[in-house]
Amino acid sequence: xxxxxAQLATARRPxxxxxxxxxxxxxxxxxxxxxxxxxxxxxxxxxxxxxxxxTGDLNVYQGRPAEGMQLRGDQLTMRYFExxxxxxxxxxxxxxxxxxxxxxxxxxxxxxxxxxxxxxxAVRPLxxxxxxxxxxxxxxxxxxxxxxTEAVSTGEAVSDETPTVEVAGRxxxxxxxxxxxxxxxxxxxxxxxxxxxxxGFFVDNFPGTSSRAIGNLRCLYIRATYPEQVSAPNTExxxxxxMRNTARYYLESSYGKMTTTTTVTSLVTLPHTxxxxxxxxxxxxxxxxxxxxxxxxxxxLGYDSNQYDCIIVRINGGPRxxxxxxxGGSSVWITWGGMDVLNHECGHSLGRNHANYWETTDGxxxxxxxxxxxxxxxxxxxxGGGFSAHYNTISKRALGWLPAEYVHAPKTNGVYxxxxxxxxQLEEGKRYALTVAKDSIRQYNIEFHEARGGLLANxxxxxxxxxxxxxxxxLDTTPGSSGVKGDGGIAIGRTYSDLEADMHFTVIGKNAxxxxxxxxxxxxxxxxxxxxPTATLNASATTIAANGSVTFTATASDADGDALAYHWxxxxxxxxxxxxxxxxxxxxxxxxxxxxxxxxxKGGTARRHVVINVGSHGKQSVTGAITWNAQPxxxxxxxxxxxxxxTDASGNYALSGLNTGSNTLTATLNGYTFTPSFTNPLTxxxxxxxANWTAGNSTFVTLTKTADPVEGGANGSFTLTRVGDxxxxxxxxxxxxxxxxxxxxxxxxxxxxxxxxxYRTFTIPAGQASLVVSAAAVNDTAQEGPETITLQLASNGxxxxxxxxxxxxxxxx
Numbered sequence: 001x002x003x004x005x006a007q008l009a010t011a012r013r014p015x016x017x018x019x020x021x022x023x024x025x026x027x028x029x030x031x032x033x034x035x036x037x038x039x040x041x042x043x044x045x046x047x048x049x050x051x052x053x054x055t056g057d058l059n060v061y062q063g064r065p066a067e068g069m070q071l072r073g074d075q076l077t078m079r080y081f082e083x084x085x086x087x088x089x090x091x092x093x094x095x096x097x098x099x100x101x102x103x104x105x106x107x108x109x110x111x112x113x114x115x116x117x118x119x120x121x122a123v124r125p126l127x128x129x130x131x132x133x134x135x136x137x138x139x140x141x142x143x144x145x146x147x148x149t150e151a152v153s154t155g156e157a158v159s160d161e162t163p164t165v166e167v168a169g170r171x172x173x174x175x176x177x178x179x180x181x182x183x184x185x186x187x188x189x190x191x192x193x194x195x196x197x198x199x200g201f202f203v204d205n206f207p208g209t210s211s212r213a214i215g216n217l218r219c220l221y222i223r224a225t226y227p228e229q230v231s232a233p234n235t236e237x238x239x240x241x242x243m244r245n246t247a248r249y250y251l252e253s254s255y256g257k258m259t260t261t262t263t264v265t266s267l268v269t270l271p272h273t274x275x276x277x278x279x280x281x282x283x284x285x286x287x288x289x290x291x292x293x294x295x296x297x298x299x300x301l302g303y304d305s306n307q308y309d310c311i312i313v314r315i316n317g318g319p320r321x322x323x324x325x326x327x328g329g330s331s332v333w334i335t336w337g338g339m340d341v342l343n344h345e346c347g348h349s350l351g352r353n354h355a356n357y358w359e360t361t362d363g364x365x366x367x368x369x370x371x372x373x374x375x376x377x378x379x380x381x382x383x384g385g386g387f388s389a390h391y392n393t394i395s396k397r398a399l400g401w402l403p404a405e406y407v408h409a410p411k412t413n414g415v416y417x418x419x420x421x422x423x424x425q426l427e428e429g430k431r432y433a434l435t436v437a438k439d440s441i442r443q444y445n446i447e448f449h450e451a452r453g454g455l456l457a458n459x460x461x462x463x464x465x466x467x468x469x470x471x472x473x474x475l476d477t478t479p480g481s482s483g484v485k486g487d488g489g490i491a492i493g494r495t496y497s498d499l500e501a502d503m504h505f506t507v508i509g510k511n512a513x514x515x516x517x518x519x520x521x522x523x524x525x526x527x528x529x530x531x532x533p534t535a536t537l538n539a540s541a542t543t544i545a546a547n548g549s550v551t552f553t554a555t556a557s558d559a560d561g562d563a564l565a566y567h568w569x570x571x572x573x574x575x576x577x578x579x580x581x582x583x584x585x586x587x588x589x590x591x592x593x594x595x596x597x598x599x600x601x602k603g604g605t606a607r608r609h610v611v612i613n614v615g616s617h618g619k620q621s622v623t624g625a626i627t628w629n630a631q632p633x634x635x636x637x638x639x640x641x642x643x644x645x646x647t648d649a650s651g652n653y654a655l656s657g658l659n660t661g662s663n664t665l666t667a668t669l670n671g672y673t674f675t676p677s678f679t680n681p682l683t684x685x686x687x688x689x690x691a692n693w694t695a696g697n698s699t700f701v702t703l704t705k706t707a708d709p710v711e712g713g714a715n716g717s718f719t720l721t722r723v724g725d726x727x728x729x730x731x732x733x734x735x736x737x738x739x740x741x742x743x744x745x746x747x748x749x750x751x752x753x754x755x756x757x758x759y760r761t762f763t764i765p766a767g768q769a770s771l772v773v774s775a776a777a778v779n780d781t782a783q784e785g786p787e788t789i790t791l792q793l794a795s796n797g798x799x800x801x802x803x804x805x806x807x808x809x810x811x812x813x
Contacts (some may be wrong), residue, residue: 002041007323008048016049017112018425024091024109024117031110031117032297032459035129049117053102053124055168058090060101061287062348064341065211069323071374075356081107081116081284087285088116091152091673094757095120098468100351101329104189106168114283122191123183126164131157131170138164139172144179152275178289181744196318207659210581213399214351217250218260219243220308224294224315226274227384232267232317234337239264242779245387246346253390254401255570263308263761268297273479278319286319307558310349312342338477346383351470351547352395355382357485358464358473363670365437365477366498367795371467376474376484378461379454388451393405393433394465394472402426408434411418414521415508418460420515430594434520435465438501439792440738440807441758442466446490446505448518458505458575459489460518463494467758478638480668482644492518493578494567495599500801502526506601507563509578521565521601532604543613551583552576554596562600569595571657589615591657593645607648608735611656619683622655628695636669636695660684665691671698671800699724699799700733703791703807709747710812713779718791718807720762721770722799730764731756733796741787742812755759759794778810785812 026813032040040048060437063076088111092099094120113797131140132154140151150162151173158164163177167187169560174180180781182799221239227234237293240262247260269291270277277286295305306309312332315321326333334341357375362368376382396402400589408416408431421432445463451659461470475752476488477496495506502525511517517596519691535556544550556564568576568613571593576582586592595609613620625647632651640663645655655665673696681689700723711718713749720732733756737743751773753760764771775789792806 001260002043004805005041006043006047009044010132013047014111017115020049020091020110020115020117021089021110025093026479027091028119030482033127035127036669038131041797049112051108052083052088052111052116052167053106053108053122053169054083055104055106056081057107058099058102058107059285059288059329060099060348061333062354063324063326064344066323066325071324072128072636073371075267076324076373076433078287078510080288081118083107085097086111087114087288088555089114090116092116092118093120095188096191098353098470100348100470102191102272102354105191108166108168111776121184122167122187122249123165123180125180126158126166126171128160129157131155131166135152136171141172142179143149143172144182145175146450147175147661149173149175159361169449170317173719178744180189182742183435193242206564212245213224213254215259215399216258216261216306217258217262217310217346217422219310219312220298220305221264221305221312221314221474222294222298222303223265223267224270224290224297225267226270226272226277228273229316232333233314236264237265238337239314242339242342244335248771249339249343249387252387253396254399255424255426257401258399264304265299265303267295268301270294270297272315281319287321287326287333288331289317290315290321293765310346312346339774341382341387341739343380347391347395350399352381352391352399353469353471353686355379355384355392355395355470355471356473357382358467358475360476360479360796362498362521362797363479364795365462365475365479365496366464367500367670371469371473376463377484378449378456378470379471380476380544381471382474383454388422388453390449390451392445392449392463392472393421393435394459395468396421397435398470399440404429406432407795410434410436410522415519415521417447417511417517417519418446419513419517420448422449422451424517428518434522436503436522436524437505438498438503439735439794440790442736444498444503444505445472446520448516450516453485455483455491457516458510459491461489461503461522462505462621482637484640490520491567491575493565494566494597495578495601495603495605497603499603500795502716502805502807503602504601504603506599507575507578508565511786515592523602525603527602530562530600530602530604531559531597532649533562533564533600533606535596535598535606537580537594537608537610538592539610539612541612544588545580545613546615547585547587548614549583549585550594551581552594552596552610554598556598556606558600558604560600562602564605565599565601567597567599569597569646571595571645572730586612586614589617591617591619591621593643593654595646595648597646599652604633607646607647609652609654611654617657619657620660620686621654622658622663622665622684622689622691623654624691624693625651626653626693626695627651628672629697633695636667636672636674636693638665638667638691638693640665658684658689660686664807665692669695672696673698697724700802701730701799701804703734703793705807706772707774708779708810708812711778713812714780715774715777716809716811717772718775718809719770719772720764722764723769724799726767726769729766730799731761732764732799733759733761733794735792736760736793739788739808741789743789745778745780746787747775747789747811748776750776756796761796775809775811785813787813 008803081088081090109118243262327348355376360369473644506521540551635645706717789809
């Protein structure tokens with residue numbers, strides 16, 4: 001029986017090792033439980049995964065591929081956990097995915113050979129029934145309360161009455177099982193602060209300053225080669241030239257707060273061939289070994305790497321160095337020249353992740369989606385380049401370059417002026433960004449990246465922070481547009497609305513200040529009873545010759561007396577000023593749909609459109625109406641893949657500039673499905689083409705508070721209600737609870753929510769229109785006074801968030 005068990009464990013081992021690589025979270029779930037493992041024969045245990053709980057160095061290397069080289073996002077990050085004399089390949093998930101290099105960090109998980117599945121939290125609660133192994137010292141002081149506990153002795157099994165945790169090899173008995181959650185939260189806060197909190201390794205020269213990226217950055221640039229290579233990777237002058245440009249970039253990007261000095265070494269030759277290092281990479285961290293030996297060889301020539309903050313190795317080829325450069329900790333590996341790769345990889349040593357893009361799948365800019373690594377093409381930490389590709393304002397704030405007094409953090413609705421941040425100095429009294437919390441996870445960051453030119457010269461960029469990467473996620477506020485991210489900013493006159501948070505941002509206009517600035521209106525609801533504006537649109541002519549002009553006049557009003565903004569969107573990509581009257585000259589023969597959106601800047605809009613025929617264009621239009629429950633549906637985007645149009649307040653649209661023949665049309669609006677009343681693809685003919693659609697029923701979800709909980713008294717409750725199809729379970733996503741009260745120690749939910757990545761979920765059962773969740777206050781002896789619980793709906797693509805999307809509960813004590 002033992003031999004058979006050992007044989008099965010041996011056969012399982014390579015499969016489990018592969019699972020660690022592909023799905024570390026599942027590997028941890030499938031790992032043999034400790035209460036089972038402790039009773040297995042040694043011959044079987046020897047073939048199982050090995051538990052790891054230790055303190056060590058986490059080395060995170062993030063890469064930049066050479067131009068034209070396509071790599072997946074997961075190929076641009078490598079992690080090693082150096083502990084117990086082993087260089088583990090750290091496979092992480094969830095909250096650890098964006099943590100940068102750290103020294104002396106506790107971690108736990110399981111390993112097979114060098115492959116390690118790392119748990120999200122270093123705190124491991126011991127299982128009930130798990131015995132304390134011989135020789136283990138069990139600490140009996142609860143680190144949460146400071147009280148002495150009745151520790152479990154060696155050989156004894158843990159019970160519900162003796163909650164015990166393991167952290168970095170230390171075994172500690174707690175006085176209260178709820179303190180496991182407290183310890184997990186403390187670790188989560190600490191480890192997240194290690195990366196997103198600021199720079200990773202550089203220490204400034206100014207005593208008393210808190211930033212770790214202010215002062216002089218001392219760089220050692222080592223030019224390295226292998227014994228078999230006949231040429232150097234570059235010349236000393238090329239290296240110095242690149243570093244001079246990098247010094248200028250950092251001086252300007254940091255507003256003069258970080259200078260850079262560099263020593264370039266003469267050529268050093270590594271002691272082994274490239275093939276040797278590639279082979280060695282299967283046993284140890286090959287990148288780290290190249291760096292260590294490059295430093296050692298440079299030291300022989302009189303260059304002491306310990307006297308520098310950042311050590312750059314310039315080399316051609318090697319393990320994981322074919323067409324990719326890396327940075328992490330104090331180490332940088334460069335495999336081609338130019339300043340962009342240096343600015344990027346040194347950014348990783350500054351503690352910056354990749355500047356990413358939030359790629360949504362639900363038709364919104366803000367909702368359900370996934371990370372697109374490297375996706376912010378306007379930031380050098382994404383795919384940007386040149387002196388204007390500044391780190392974004394999220395990174396600049398974290399590095400201490402953009403202090404809080406230079407950033408709007410609005411507490412009230414209003415109009416805020418933001419100046420272009422991509423310039424070499426800050427000026428007293430000016431603000432260079434706007435940041436405001438959306439929920440307990442996400443923050444909105446509005447910035448003006450004027451120096452990049454193009455559409456960015458007249459629009460505000462929108463970024464999420466809090467979604468993992470400490471360099472933020474670019475949002476495309478015009479999802480589905482032909483310009484993709486390139487036209488994803490908020491153009492002048494346009495309102496970007498986040499309906500699930502009832503937040504609205506409008507760029508009112510651009511100012512000829514120094515530097516240039518944008519006026520941004522920020523309004524956050526609720527706005528009960530808000531009435532959308534009404535509008536009509538008139539064109540002075542609809543048929544003109546090439547080089548002719550048309551004056552467009554909008555007549556709009558708002559029953560609530562709200563100020564109005566005007567966004568003009570021509571389907572050829574042209575825009576216009578925020579004005580009720582605009583005149584445009586059409587220089588080329590074409591057929592163009594002019595679309596107007598009038599906004600009250602609080603979520604209410606009115607759309608109108610008109611088709612302009614310029615010369616003998618030979619193009620055709622498709623017109624139609626889209627209804628939902630027999631009512632016109634505004635804001636539906638209709639496209640043939642090239643041209644686009646939006647339905648107006650009457651539910652009508654005009655898709656113009658089409659060729660005759662087959663055209664496949666799509667209609668999209670978050671939360672709705674659409675059924676065409678025509679044969680799709682539509683055969684477009686010369687003359688009249690009509691294509692109507694009917695929108696399917698959507699599910700709307702609201703969140704409302706029923707009652708507040710009272711300690712020692714009645715429970716509170718809140719209700720999730722859906723309107724629409726109730727035939728199946730509906731998983732509703734919420735942000736993790738916020739407020740001053742702490743879940744578990746101050747209150748509990750029944751039913752409790754489940755974890756869904758960074759979010760939490762409740763489930764409304766099939767056949768039910770609502771779910772009532774009880775909030776019970778924990779009755780303790782501490783007099784804490786009233787505390788709050790905040791909860792907010794989030795998207796997952798299966799429903800729409802209606803106007804009731806957040807609650808605040810007060811826990812009475």
